[in-house]
Amino acid sequence: MPPAKSELAPTLKAPAGTCDTHMHIYDHRFPKAPTAKILAPDASVSDYLKMRARLGIARTVVVQPSAYGKDNRCTLEAMAAIGPSARGVAVVDDTVTDAELERLTTLGIRGIRFFMLGGAPLSIDILETMSARVAAFGWHVVFQMDGRDLVDQEALLGRLASRLIIDHVGKFLEPVPVDHPSLRAILRLLDKGRTWVKLSAPYETSKMGPPFYDDVGKMAKAFAKAAPDRMLWASNWPHPTPGLTVPDDAVLLDMLLDWVPDETARRKMLADNPAELYGF
Numbered sequence: 001m002p003p004a005k006s007e008l009a010p011t012l013k014a015p016a017g018t019c020d021t022h023m024h025i026y027d028h029r030f031p032k033a034p035t036a037k038i039l040a041p042d043a044s045v046s047d048y049l050k051m052r053a054r055l056g057i058a059r060t061v062v063v064q065p066s067a068y069g070k071d072n073r074c075t076l077e078a079m080a081a082i083g084p085s086a087r088g089v090a091v092v093d094d095t096v097t098d099a100e101l102e103r104l105t106t107l108g109i110r111g112i113r114f115f116m117l118g119g120a121p122l123s124i125d126i127l128e129t130m131s132a133r134v135a136a137f138g139w140h141v142v143f144q145m146d147g148r149d150l151v152d153q154e155a156l157l158g159r160l161a162s163r164l165i166i167d168h169v170g171k172f173l174e175p176v177p178v179d180h181p182s183l184r185a186i187l188r189l190l191d192k193g194r195t196w197v198k199l200s201a202p203y204e205t206s207k208m209g210p211p212f213y214d215d216v217g218k219m220a221k222a223f224a225k226a227a228p229d230r231m232l233w234a235s236n237w238p239h240p241t242p243g244l245t246v247p248d249d250a251v252l253l254d255m256l257l258d259w260v261p262d263e264t265a266r267r268k269m270l271a272d273n274p275a276e277l278y279g280f
Contacts, residue, residue: 007054010055010253011250011257012253012257012266013056014057014058014270015266015267015270015271016271017059017280018056018058018059018233018271019058019059019060019232020052020057020059020061020234021165021198021200021278022142022168022234023048023060023061023063023234023237024043024238024240025043025045025065025074025077026039026041026042026043026240027042027044027074027077029074030071030073030074031068031071032067033066033069033071033121034069035066035120036067036069037066037118037119038119038240040065043238043240045082047238051235051249054249055235055249055250059278060086060087061088061111062075062082062088063088063089064088064089064090064091064113065240066117066120066121069091069121070092070093070121072091075088075089076088076104079107087108087109087278087280088108088109088110089109089110089112089113090109091121092104092130093130094133101133101137101139105137105138110139111134111139111141111142111165112130112131112140113142113144114130114141116143116144116145117144117145117146124156127141127143127156127160128156128160131160131162132161140162140163140277141160142167143157143164143166145171146171147176147182147183148172148173148180148182149182150166150170150182150186151181154185154188157195158188158192163194163277164189164194165198165232165277166186166189167198167201168200168201168202168205168236169198169199169200169201169202169219169220169223170182170183170223171205172205172216172219173205175215175216175218176219177218178222183219183222187226190223190226190227191226193230195227195230196273196277197230197231198232199220199231199232199233199256199260200232200235200236201234201239202216202220202255203239203244203247204241204244211251211258212259213255217255221260224265224269228262230273231260231265231269232273232274232277233256235249235252236252237249256269256270
């Protein structure tokens with residue numbers, strides 16, 4: 001499904017240095033990985049930059065889509081096209097050399113993605129090993145699975161050598177109450193000081209819908225209250241999950257007015273926290 005076409009400007013005025021910490025670029029020139037379930041329609045850097053300007057975003061983290069598996073060429077090309085305001089998250093396995101990790105770091109990669117849903121290119125069996133390897137280069141782990149199962153991985157995630165980002169408000173495929181065991185597990189990980197959460201993509205799982213996605217919003221508010229210094233925001237552009245109504249990115253920014261009503265906390269999650277994490 002193509003990105004939403006809109007000229008809507010957000011109500012929220014993005015603070016200087018606002019960073020979109022999770023988006024993807026798709027280009028048919030790059031082949032779909034054998035592990036991938038879907039390949040989204042093309043979504044170009046130029047189209048993304050139009051959206052970025054409309055929202056007042058200054059910085060971007062390009063995240064390797066599961067569609068391309070361990071072939072990071074599309075992501076690296078997009079980062080180069082965006083320029084110095086871009087960083088990236090790659091997918092590499094335990095065959096990668098230190099020289100390649102150094103090369104990717106020089107190009108702006110700052111994280112390794114472990115996508116644990118359909119089409120996963122990496123096994124969770126190498127998560128701890130790869131976390132230790134990439135930590136030496138200043139990278140973190142970006143982790144996504146059905147949040148309802150996350151409590152079963154709490155011990156593993158808690159002993160990772162690198163910092164950890166949990167995607168999309170925990171990516172609970174069915175929103176849960178704030179006393180759910182897995183949500184409490186995320187709060188415990190936040191308490192340890194080395195875990196971040198992206199307040200992003202609520203439309204993928206919410207049963208209540210815009211503008212505030214209140215069922216996902218309850219979870220987001222619990223995380224934001226617990227650790228405002230380790231919250232992040234992302235557009236998830238171009239919203240590649242098939243079968244969903246494509247949201248307007250301005251609405252996804254404005255939802256923070258409800259989720260994070262304190263302006264100082266919003267500035268942290270939009271600008272200060274990603275600047276520290278990604279080295280802007």
